[in-house]
Amino acid sequence: MTPVVGPGDDSATISVVALASKNALTWNDWDDGCSVFNRATGETHFFDLWTSYLLRLIDSEPTTVESLARRMAQELDQQLDAALRARVFKTVQNFDSMALVELCPGG
Amino acid sequence: MSGRLIDEVEIGELKRLLRAGITISAPPFQVRVQSDNSVLGESLKRLYGACRIDGDAQAADFVIRVGATSAIRRFVRRDVIALIDTPPPFTRLPYEMAPLMFEQALNWCVATRTFTHLVMHAAVVARDGKALIIPGESGQGKSTLCAALVSRGWRHLSDEFAMIDPETLEITAHPRPISLKNESLEAVTAWGAAPESVMEGTPKGTVGYLPPSMGAIESAGQRAMPAAILFPGYTVDSDPSITKMEKGRAFIILTACSVNYRELGEEGSKAMTRLVSRTPIYRTTYPDTASSVGLVESLGLWD
Numbered sequence: 582m583t584p585v586v587g588p589g590d591d592s593a594t595i596s597v598v599a600l601a602s603k604n605a606l607t608w609n610d611w612d613d614g615c616s617v618f619n620r621a622t623g624e625t626h627f628f629d630l631w632t633s634y635l636l637r638l639i640d641s642e643p644t645t646v647e648s649l650a651r652r653m654a655q656e657l658d659q660q661l662d663a664a665l666r667a668r669v670f671k672t673v674q675n676f677d678s679m680a681l682v683e684l685c686p687g688g
Numbered sequence: 689m690s691g692r693l694i695d696e697v698e699i700g701e702l703k704r705l706l707r708a709g710i711t712i713s714a715p716p717f718q719v720r721v722q723s724d725n726s727v728l729g730e731s732l733k734r735l736y737g738a739c740r741i742d743g744d745a746q747a748a749d750f751v752i753r754v755g756a757t758s759a760i761r762r763f764v765r766r767d768v769i770a771l772i773d774t775p776p777p778f779t780r781l782p783y784e785m786a787p788l789m790f791e792q793a794l795n796w797c798v799a800t801r802t803f804t805h806l807v808m809h810a811a812v813v814a815r816d817g818k819a820l821i822i823p824g825e826s827g828q829g830k831s832t833l834c835a836a837l838v839s840r841g842w843r844h845l846s847d848e849f850a851m852i853d854p855e856t857l858e859i860t861a862h863p864r865p866i867s868l869k870n871e872s873l874e875a876v877t878a879w880g881a882a883p884e885s886v887m888e889g890t891p892k893g894t895v896g897y898l899p900p901s902m903g904a905i906e907s908a909g910q911r912a913m914p915a916a917i918l919f920p921g922y923t924v925d926s927d928p929s930i931t932k933m934e935k936g937r938a939f940i941i942l943t944a945c946s947v948n949y950r951e952l953g954e955e956g957s958k959a960m961t962r963l964v965s966r967t968p969i970y971r972t973t974y975p976d977t978a979s980s981v982g983l984v985e986s987l988g989l990w991d
């Protein structure tokens with residue numbers, strides 16, 4: 582796992598988040614959340630709507646943690662603050678530990 | 689169907705045959721069993737009487753040998769263990785518990801070596817070709833509810849495994865003895881059922897079995913479509929209730945109930961998704977068997 586700098590550090594904005602394996606995810610939306618089958622690992626994950634939306638953003642294109650936080654704030658009408666940045670950052674780290682995404686230095 | 693019914697084989701002959709090895713048709717599997725354990729011979733006659741033997745040994749899906757752990761254990765502090773073709777994942781049991789050892793071994797074979805179906809830890813009964821899947825952990829009332837519905841005329845497809853065709857979602861029957869433990873034995877005895885091969889002091893407490901009927905074995909070739917999934921919830925002193933489950937949560941619980949979901953990969957994921965999408969899923973709470981049967985019938989899916 583590539584070390585990532587946390588929110589509040591400027592270098593967080595240049596940490597690129599991308600899917601670990603392109604086109605590897607199969608999505609299933611349920612009323613109470615979303616299940617994701619990862620063909621690359623054979624694992625199935627279940628996420629609430631907020632978390633699955635974040636993963637969809639990463640699925641659509643590689644991005645940065647800061648950009649993710651900004652888009653989550655805009656599209657879900659949340660305030661872009663330290664708490665939201667920390668939540669996004671923590672969730673991205675969890676995705677990384679599940680081998681769903683890769684974190685790499687960008688710039 | 690060829691071969692003799694186990695019920696029609698005289699016990700002395702059955703034990704002799706068992707020493708050399710017999711192939712039991714336990715649909716959809718052919719199970720080769722070899723044992724010099726006298727208790728197992730008697731148990732097979734009681735629990736598998738509706739099944740046939742004399743099948744082709746070469747065609748067996750599983751080969752299970754049930755015997756003592758060492759030569760001396762055939763005479764002193766006699767014990768029993770099942771041997772398959774890999775190191776056994778079982779703890780040895782006293783000689784008299786050979787029926788439990790055999791059931792454990794056969795369950796292990798089905799759970800670890802079936803790749804043609806999505807296999808879920810669940811009981812399955814059906815009426816008019818429409819199946820009710822009853823998943824659940826031990827102690828939730830899965831087998832007791834299965835036995836209660838079978839006693840009321842439902843078709844017994846399986847007590848232990850729902851074997852789901854990943855393409856069609858049809859369920860292949862695997863009718864075996866219904867395994868009952870502790871309070872469940874008392875519950876079924878109360879409505880007149882007579883458990884066989886009852887063993888006290890097993891690692892699971894008192895264990896006994898209700899053998900599958902001749903009808904269950906003879907109709908095992910007929911598949912059934914899932915009509916509902918119901919998580920049983922036996923709870924002492926509770927009020928009977930039944931509620932629809934949220935599908936996302938049910939999906940995750942069902943993947944955990946499956947013994948080979950991960951091994952099937954994407955095929956398993958697709959099958960589970962279609963199963964959950966198409967099938968109503970319920971959670972129940974009930975204080976006794978009569979209530980649980982009432983809840984199932986209240987669904988109105990089998991009118």
